Amino acid sequence: MTKPLLELKNLWGGYPPIPVFRDVSLTLQTGETVGLFGPNGHGKTTLLRTIAGLQDPWDGGVYFEGQRLNEEGAMRARTSAHVNYDLFRRRRIRAVDAVKAGLIYVMQGNLLFPEMTVEEVLAIAPVAAQGRPGVAEMRARLDDLFPRLAERKTSKIRYLSGGERQMVSIAVGLLAMPRLLMLDEPTLGLSPKLRRELSVAVHKIRETGVPLIVVDQNLEFLTSLVDRLILFDHGAITHELPAAEMPDHATLMRMMFGEGAA
Numbered sequence: 173m174t175k176p177l178l179e180l181k182n183l184w185g186g187y188p189p190i191p192v193f194r195d196v197s198l199t200l201q202t203g204e205t206v207g208l209f210g211p212n213g214h215g216k217t218t219l220l221r222t223i224a225g226l227q228d229p230w231d232g233g234v235y236f237e238g239q240r241l242n243e244e245g246a247m248r249a250r251t252s253a254h255v256n257y258d259l260f261r262r263r264r265i266r267a268v269d270a271v272k273a274g275l276i277y278v279m280q281g282n283l284l285f286p287e288m289t290v291e292e293v294l295a296i297a298p299v300a301a302q303g304r305p306g307v308a309e310m311r312a313r314l315d316d317l318f319p320r321l322a323e324r325k326t327s328k329i330r331y332l333s334g335g336e337r338q339m340v341s342i343a344v345g346l347l348a349m350p351r352l353l354m355l356d357e358p359t360l361g362l363s364p365k366l367r368r369e370l371s372v373a374v375h376k377i378r379e380t381g382v383p384l385i386v387v388d389q390n391l392e393f394l395t396s397l398v399d400r401l402i403l404f405d406h407g408a409i410t411h412e413l414p415a416a417e418m419p420d421h422a423t424l425m426r427m428m429f430g431e432g433a434a
């Protein structure tokens with residue numbers, strides 16, 4: 173049996189002193205795409221940020237291709253009346269190690285450099301590929317994935333629409349030649365037309381074999397895309413649903429939000 177691509181073992185995290193997600197265990201095999209669905213503010217972004225090395229895990233392990241990325245040992249494991257060891261002991265995964273391993277996170281909210289043009293941003297993006305091959309082919313494929321970007325390549329990011337910025341963000345993630353690409357709400361706040369364009373592009377990315385973790389509020393999009401849907405509620409995984417056993421929309425909404433939700 174080959175090693176899983178990503179393994180989360182009893183992972184905890186949050187914003188001290190408030191825990192946001194607790195005891196999250198998840199295994200992702202190479203080639204698998206999973207979706208994460210849950211109410212607003214229940215910790216999906218916090219979980220992805222922790223895996224990407226932007227926040228400290230409190231406890232538990234993150235393993236990528238068999239290698240442990242975070243330090244062992246729980247927060248507050250070492251205590252003293254006079255010293256708060258957690259203040260100076262950085263526990264998070266080094267973001268650069270995550271990128272080196274090919275664990276690429278496209279953040280929620282299109283955080284790009286507003287004064288740079290599309291082509292400038294795409295020109296620097298391959299730095300994150302860390303020598304992984306295929307950048308030229310990926311660059312060529314982007315014109316097919318996001319035809320709009322080819323038309324806007326000399327525009328500054330600040331003049332792009334939200335959907336176009338989202339396309340640039342995903343393109344930047346792809347140029348990092350991800351071994352696993354995590355997309356946080358790629359269709360958030362978009363018009364139906366742009367949402368469709370983004371959805372088609374993400375399906376095409378999946379078809380090229382890039383494993384994905386996708387967080388999105390659009391259940392139709394998620395269920396059509398993923399091999400497994402994970403329901404996330406109050407910072408914990410409540411259900412893992414393989415595509416073959418995917419309930420209908422109304423049942424899913426009831427599982428997530430209780431009777432009367434659908």
Ligand SMILES: Nc1ncnc2c1ncn2[C@@H]1O[C@H](COP(=O)(O)OP(=O)(O)OP(=O)(O)O)[C@@H](O)[C@H]1O
Pocket residue numbers: 187192210211212213214215216217218219280
């Ligand atoms: N920087 C922060 N400091 C303190 N608390 C935060 C911070 N960012 C988020 N939180 C809190 O952590 C909880 C989880 O937020 P998070 O953004 O992970 O949820 P989410 O599931 O991604 O929500 P959404 O669907 O709205 O994107 C929320 O209660 C939020 O208010």
Ligand SMILES: [Mg+2]
Pocket residue numbers: 216217218280356357
């Ligand atoms: Mg979020």
